[in-house]
Amino acid sequence: MTWTRLCSISDISEDDGLRIDRDGRGPLAAWRVGDAVFVTDDTCTHGQASLTEGGILDGFQIECGLHLGAFDVRDGKVTSAPCTIPLRVYPVRIEADEVFAALNDT
Amino acid sequence: MSERHVVIVGGGQAGGRVALSLREAGFQGRITLVAEEAHPPYERPALSKGLLTGEAEPDTTLLAPAAHLAQMGVALITATRATELDAVARRLLLEDGRRLDFDDLVLATGARPRRLVPEGAAGPLPVLRRMDEALALRERLRPGTTLAVVGGGVIGLELVSSALARGVRPVLIEAADRLMARQVGPAASAFIEARHRAAGTELHLGRTLRRIDPRSLDSGPGVFVLTLDDGTAIAADAVVAAIGVVPDMALAEAAGLACEDGILVDAEGRTSQPGIWAAGDVARAVVPWSDRPERQESWRNAEMQARRVAASILGSDPAGDDLVPGFWSDQLGQRLQSEGVCAGTEIVRLSGDGRFAAFHLRDGRLVGCTTLDNPKLATLARRAIGRGLEIDPAALADPGGDPLRLLR
Numbered sequence: 001m002t003w004t005r006l007c008s009i010s011d012i013s014e015d016d017g018l019r020i021d022r023d024g025r026g027p028l029a030a031w032r033v034g035d036a037v038f039v040t041d042d043t044c045t046h047g048q049a050s051l052t053e054g055g056i057l058d059g060f061q062i063e064c065g066l067h068l069g070a071f072d073v074r075d076g077k078v079t080s081a082p083c084t085i086p087l088r089v090y091p092v093r094i095e096a097d098e099v100f101a102a103l104n105d106t
Numbered sequence: 107m108s109e110r111h112v113v114i115v116g117g118g119q120a121g122g123r124v125a126l127s128l129r130e131a132g133f134q135g136r137i138t139l140v141a142e143e144a145h146p147p148y149e150r151p152a153l154s155k156g157l158l159t160g161e162a163e164p165d166t167t168l169l170a171p172a173a174h175l176a177q178m179g180v181a182l183i184t185a186t187r188a189t190e191l192d193a194v195a196r197r198l199l200l201e202d203g204r205r206l207d208f209d210d211l212v213l214a215t216g217a218r219p220r221r222l223v224p225e226g227a228a229g230p231l232p233v234l235r236r237m238d239e240a241l242a243l244r245e246r247l248r249p250g251t252t253l254a255v256v257g258g259g260v261i262g263l264e265l266v267s268s269a270l271a272r273g274v275r276p277v278l279i280e281a282a283d284r285l286m287a288r289q290v291g292p293a294a295s296a297f298i299e300a301r302h303r304a305a306g307t308e309l310h311l312g313r314t315l316r317r318i319d320p321r322s323l324d325s326g327p328g329v330f331v332l333t334l335d336d337g338t339a340i341a342a343d344a345v346v347a348a349i350g351v352v353p354d355m356a357l358a359e360a361a362g363l364a365c366e367d368g369i370l371v372d373a374e375g376r377t378s379q380p381g382i383w384a385a386g387d388v389a390r391a392v393v394p395w396s397d398r399p400e401r402q403e404s405w406r407n408a409e410m411q412a413r414r415v416a417a418s419i420l421g422s423d424p425a426g427d428d429l430v431p432g433f434w435s436d437q438l439g440q441r442l443q444s445e446g447v448c449a450g451t452e453i454v455r456l457s458g459d460g461r462f463a464a465f466h467l468r469d470g471r472l473v474g475c476t477t478l479d480n481p482k483l484a485t486l487a488r489r490a491i492g493r494g495l496e497i498d499p500a501a502l503a504d505p506g507g508d509p510l511r512l513l514r
């Protein structure tokens with residue numbers, strides 16, 4: 001597994017997460033729930049909507065702002081319609097205050 | 107004892123969602139969905155957006171993968187119209203002669219485009235409501251041609267945006283003196299109009315289409331010549347009428363259900379006949395935000411009303427319900443979102459980066475918000491409207507203030 005440094009924990013807003021744009025791939029989203037950090041794709045699997053930009057994190061659930069579909073940020077499972085396709089999640093490692101994710105993992 | 111049988115008429119957002127929600131809530135009885143179109147239930151919004159530009163394909167619009175519905179035990183009868191309803195005998199007749207006996211019936215028949223037959227036309231102008239109409243139009247949007255759109259509402263404006271994206275020159279004719287007059291306030295209309303003019307759409311506001319003629323040799327390029335009420339002549343290769351829709355309530359009316367420009371339903375979707383329900387564009391429902399029953403034409407309404415009907419059929423609470431009305435529209439690469447009721451005094455805010463927002467207050471409470479490319483604001487506004495947030499209009503308008511903070 002290759003670990004890529006994404007951000008510091010303190011960069012991640014507890015309400016809105018953090019959108020991370022990286023070359024050559026769709027945007028990522030980092031979420032913070034208490035001490036835990038999760039990294040997922042940022043684009044909702046239902047339509048063209050950014051989860052960090054329009055969504056609201058409530059516990060471990062991210063609700064998309066466009067049609068109110070929702071996912072669990074821990075495993076990407078769909079928790080509310082209209083979404084049907086799970087959200088991609090990435091393994092995370094924390095070192096000191098730094099967030100690393102394994103992005104090439106399938 | 108026979109199983110309880112729920113029959114759904116209409117394979118759009120509402121019909122499809124009722125079926126899926128019933129199963130997700132654990133309903134064990136039979137579900138039959140009758141759809142006039144040849145497709146499994148699909149979502150229409152892409153029809154004026156990605157499907158025309160080529161970014162979306164028909165299978166990406168389905169509510170659920172085709173196999174999923176079968177797995178869920180939803181019997182799908184497509185390409186078949188329901189022609190007669192006997193509300194007392196609880197029986198539905200299909201055009202192929204089949205008869206379906208039901209315990210519960212959900213009317214999710216949606217709406218049909220209003221027809222426009224201008225002088226000189228052999229029949230009604232083409233419209234955009236169905237998948238096959240969108241696919242046919244996509245073929246006609248060839249770079250360098252001209253598309254004339256009659257109607258400056260959401261669908262007309264998305265049509266011209268998609269035309270521009272395909273290198274087609276759009277001309278839009280609207281009878282009102284502003285765009286999206288039914289959906290947003292005057293300042294929002296003006297902002298949208300300026301963006302469309304800057305993008306190269308030829309706008310004719312306050313004008314109506316008087317007649318349409320096949321091209322004659324001296325009228326320049328284009329297949330048709332459109333003549334407006336002020337005599338302006340426009341050459342176009344394709345024409346689409348997007349002048350609104352009418353609820354498809356023929357079945358309900360003929361069966362004696364209470365209708366009034368829509369099938370009348372209570373807050374849970376019950377019609378005047380026990381065991382018969384309605385949801386989506388066809389329903390005129392009791393809502394918390396208006397003194398009179400309202401009929402809405404939006405994705406969110408179809409989705410949420412359908413969930414409510416499914417829950418009511420089962421006597422449970424709907425999952426993820428949201429009663430705040432709202433819609434979105436993608437135009438010229440920007441996303442417009444409307445939350446609540448955008449009528450009455452408009453408080454306009456332009457942020458430093460040029461992003462537009464308009465707020466509507468009633469009795470000191472936030473009731474509506476229109477934003478462009480500001481999804482967080484839309485989300486917070488929806489929630490604030492839902493909880494009846496009291497807000498100071500001066501603070502909202504203050505260019506130095508932060509509306510996100512005010513609405514959280």
Ligand SMILES: Cc1cc2nc3c(=O)[nH]c(=O)nc-3n(C[C@H](O)[C@H](O)[C@H](O)COP(=O)(O)OP(=O)(O)OC[C@H]3O[C@@H](n4cnc5c(N)ncnc54)[C@H](O)[C@@H]3O)c2cc1C
Pocket residue numbers: 115116117118119120121140141142143149150151152153154186187188189214215216217234235236261354357385386387388402403404405406408432433434435436
């Ligand atoms: C091009 C387009 C773009 C849109 N974009 C947006 C958007 O960006 N945002 C938004 O909020 N909303 C949008 N909408 C509106 C949204 O799609 C509708 O509000 C929604 O589709 C309503 O769902 P419905 O199930 O009530 O009706 P419909 O989707 O119209 O489905 C009703 C179905 O019932 C069928 N039917 C009718 N009578 C019978 C019968 N007797 N027997 C069998 N079948 C029957 C019809 O053929 C139809 O397929 C758009 C609509 C269109 C057309």
Ligand code: FES
Pocket residue numbers: 044045046047048049064065066067068069070082083
């Ligand atoms: S785009 Fe996220 S729920 Fe539709």
